[in-house]
Amino acid sequence: MALRPVQVNIKARDAAAIGRFWAEALGWSAYSPGMTTYVGPAGGLVWPDPVALGIDVVPVPDGKTATKNRTHLDLATTSAAHQAELVARLEALGAARVHVGQGGDVPWTVLADPEGNEFCVLEPREAHQDTGPIAVVVVDCVDPRAMARFWGEAIDWELCEVTDDHALLRSAEGGGPYLEFLRTPDVKTVPDRIHLDLLPYPGDDQAAEVARLRALGATDVDLGQGEVSWAVLADPEGHEFCVLAVPS
Template structure:
């Protein structure tokens, strides 16, 4: 058994406004219901096993009280594309974010609600990922995180070191999931998390039991009676196991 990575889920004060920003940034479309906005390519069907990893924005009263430990890296195809994309993102409301990295080839920005992301320089490895090159998570132990998440989704490791781990779907499509060793990582609730789902016909409860056996723990974030199950990975990053479509 394995789960699909469905979306990166962000917290926001104004989900519809932030959703529109990300839709424009990625060249996708946004759809809103009260308190939640989904951002996906036109014609997207989330139950499709080959669907891309998308973005979901959820309204919360005070997103500033939670730590930003995950982010998106955006892909570019040329130096000109990168320059034009950075300029367009700033016009949409992104602002420069000083990550203390000095002279680096990528550009660090923050979206209108302060979520930090990077616009990467052209890299061959990300040539076919689509607009999202990678979902990146800061962690204490990239090797352990790669083992856990590789088992969760049956993704293939492409690089695993003490400082960095990179996984991708075994089908070789969509963005990478990457883990970076970072000092001072704490186990607090996060502004961004991953949503995974069983394929249609698979059993959510059985998948949850499998993840608990792998080292996940149940998490209470005030979700109440909902159709999804909130768990935390071995480093305390919350994620949601959605019901099959």
């Protein structure tokens, strides 16, 4: 049994507007299949087998309260000119430069979307040539090695690298973004504004997958979601994630 990451879930007060922002940022399209706004490559929703790790923007009544999100996206660029153009275009769309403790001479640019969700526009890197527009999903953590153990068992992505400072996972099929657990000094204080949604493969059982995750150290989380078709869990460091229902 295994689970596959299928989307990055972003909470927003104006889901449609934030969905449009991220569609423009990634060169993708925004779709509104219901209350949420899904952002993915052109061609419409391909569910339950999306062709890329998409973004699902979910409307919520409250704005961002944490000083810094513990999960953010790193965007890929292909050249210095592309990086500069992308930063300028995103600022024109409403992004703002922010300081989250990065040094003044880092080669990437830290921005926040119009609702304050931080992300980075990276300098060109060889490792990101085939990731698509999202190079990395970055999760702050205390212990990258422990996160690598849990997530290496939780999902069907392979562990590429692990040190005391960070751990990298990526789909065994190659292509697509990396998932990075990055050691940081700050601690989690509020529910995550951004998290991963995982989906069982056809024929697998959602309840069995949830039980397997609990055995690995996940815990159930009540965020006031009520009776829903997905299960809300947290990893051993408290990062929330969802296990979606197997499509019928």
